[in-house]
Amino acid sequence: MAEAEPPAPTRRRAAPMIRTAGATTLALAIATGGAYLAEWGPFAPGSPVPDPDATAQARAFLVDWAEGRLSNAGERTTSPGKAQEVLRNFTTGLRIDKPALTAHAATVTEDGTVRVPFTADMPVADLGTWTYDATLPLRKQDDGSWKVAWTLSLVHPHLSDTEKFRLDREGTDGPKVTDRAGRALSKDTHPSLGPVLSQVARAAGAGPRGAIQRVDRATGEVKDTEATFGKKPSQPGDRPIGTTVDSTWQTAAEKALAAKSGGKNAALVALRVDNGEILAVANSPSGFNRAISGTYAPGSTWKIVTTGALMLKDTVKPEDIVDCPKYLTVGKEFHNVETSEHRNATFLKDFTESCNTAFISLRDKLGDRELGDVARKYFGVGQEWHTGIPSFDGSVPAPRDETEKAASMIGQGRVLANPLIMASVTATAVSGTFHQPTITRGNKDTTTTSKLPQNVVEQLREMMRATVTDGTAKVLDGLPGGIGAKTGTAEVTEGAPNNGWIVAHRGNVAIACVVEQGKTGGASAGPVVRSLLSDAPADPS
Incomplete structure (x- = not known):
């Protein structure tokens, strides 16, 4: 029996709600060991607009809480010592690992308090996820700064000076x-x-x-x-x-993460191309299953889907010239990793070098909903998957403006995925057929997808192979098996290191790996996948 410090001030009973962290559609997701931020609006016409400094402080508090930086979180409140103590007792006493905190639209009350509601997905070790809603109140201080107005009820609305929470467990041995x-x-x-x-x-x-x-x-x-x-x-x-x-694959995956992730939060999935069966799912550190339930911007690995969408319309071919400048402004300035440029580059070169500006320049070739429609229709992303365990199955909402559309072309904005999704995307791209990923057999399949045309599959395979031999995935070059891959660098928050991604395929296996704060995919996730492919057999039985 474990106890947690905070209980609740209100006596009003709220219906308990349990759902998996991966099932939540996020506006602001602080999940799976990282912070993934989207806009806070929209606000009702004529309503007071919250001070951006207040919402920024709320974001920072939630990030610190989710990341376990409880001292930092406490300093953002009006009662630093008490806040730190309560947050620590709450997460430790209830055996909560890596909270996923989803912020919603902020409002302003008559007295000037900014209120930021959020949804908390609290993974309770070995049991499941406890989900509830709470609200952060923020008040302006005498020095003009904003602080979270500390109260027990912001941790959970039923936490108070008279009541607290307790975790009761019944048995620890699961079935074989x-x-x-x-x-x-x-x-x-x-x-x-x-x-x-x-x-x-x-x-x-x-x-x-x-x-x-x-x-x-x-x-x-x-x-x-x-x-x-x-x-x-x-x-x-x-x-x-x-x-x-x-x-064998599971052992190799865990060894690869332990040896090559640099101690950073990381996750990996390997699955069979021909039927979607999951061969390995690894998380470092273990705890929250970020590989399957996590929510990440997939970054440039998403260009596989974007390329497929463009080729389905026959709007671009690998040999077409699509310029790759350092910068491109679409509401905001977009740039390539390390502000590289490739003037008069072919689209193949844009793909192998992962040129953001080239892909963004092609945004008018797709309708506003087209990228999401292609992801759903051909790759199964955003449909409900029955994998045998809780999973987040992807989200590709229609962009709200041109800036968001530009971002979605390169796997940013509000596009969300995880290693399971991107391993499946890779398998679909190189085979032409989506297979619902599963970790147990006999699961129902309610997905409905169409087969990619063979010419699109052949071009995607060729471009992914060229990315290994001549592009950003050269870290995998020299390994046998005709490996194809795509790297990705995903922005998280301003000033924070990017997440590094890589997806790859060899024979009948597709792999996806993300390393949080890995900066670039080739440098961080690439060595993990190279280690896995070096140790794992050519094809699983």
Whole structure:
């Protein structure tokens, strides 16, 4: 039994809500170990517009909280010491790892307080995700700065001076889970699989159970149950739960992340091209399953989808000249990594060198909704996937203006994905057919997609191969198997290091890897995938 410091000031009962972190459609996502920010608006016509300094302070507080920088978070409040203490007791006592905090549109009250509502997805270790809504109040200080007005209820609306939360767990042993060959899987032999195995067990209706209860601080009396997890405890003799995981690939994936991610938060997925079966899913550090439930801007790896959309309309060919200047302004200034330029470049060169400005210059070739429609129709992105465990299945909303459309062409703006999605995108691009990713067999498939034309598939394969031999993915050059790849660099927040991405395919396997704050994909995620492909067999059985 574990206890958490904060309870709730209000006696009004709120219906408990449990859903996976990956299922939330985000406006501002501070998830999976990183901060992914979108705009705060829109605001109702005629309503007071919140001071940008106040909303910036709210963003910073949520980022610090999500990242575990609780001292920094406390300093952003009117009661630094108390805030730090409560936040630490809350997350530690309830065994919460890597909160995902989604901010919504800010408002201004009559007394000038800026209120920023947010949704909290709190992953409770080995049990599930506790989701609830709360609000940050911010008030202007005498020196003109903005501070989060500290109150227990901003942590959770039912946290108060008289009540707190307690985590009750029932059993810790889940059912036996096996890989595709029937070999036992455990978090002892494959630490990164810890949260995945728990999710597999829960999906099968087994495994650990627990509840978050609201109790009286003085007497310990249970006042209410805020959330429950699990369906039934495992029983002796229960049949093992089979997965599609390949132990050899899983071991190689975990080894690669441990050796080559530089100690940064990172995630990787490898899956079969021909049927979508997941061979390996690795997270570093283990805890929140960012590889499958995370929400990231995919950066330039998304140019695979953008290229597919352009080629479906026959608006550009690899040999066409599409200039790649250092800068291009579309509402804001866009630039290439390290402000590189390639004058009079072919579109093939733009792809292999990952030229942002060239891709953005082609935005008028696609309708406002076309990129999202292609992602959904051909790549299955944004449809509901039944992988066997909770997953975030991607989001490609229609752009609200030209600047956002420009950003979506290069996998920024409000485009959201994760390694599972980008591994699937890669598999679809090189085979022409989308297969719903799965980690257990027998899951229903409600997706409906169309096959990519063969000429589009052939061109995408050729361009990805050229990216390895002559472009930004040369880190994979020299390995056998005719590997194709695409790197990506995704901006997170102003002044913060970029996330590094790489996707690759070899034989019947597609891979995607993200390294948070990795700066560039080739330099950070590239060595991880090279290590994996060096150790893993040519093709899984």
